[in-house]
Amino acid sequence: MVAVDKAGKPTAIPKLILKTDKEKKRNKEALERRKLRLKFS
Numbered sequence: 709m710v711a712v713d714k715a716g717k718p719t720a721i722p723k724l725i726l727k728t729d730k731e732k733k734r735n736k737e738a739l740e741r742r743k744l745r746l747k748f749s
């Protein structure tokens with residue numbers, strides 16, 4: 709997927725800001741799940 713502006717042109721989006729330890733933990737776990745999915749697909 710690509711973010712687009714009102715004119716329909718691709719646009720940059722802000723990076724994800726992980727503030728709490730819980731957010732950081734969940735993000736790390738999600739990245740590991742993604743890595744496994746890509747490995748076995």
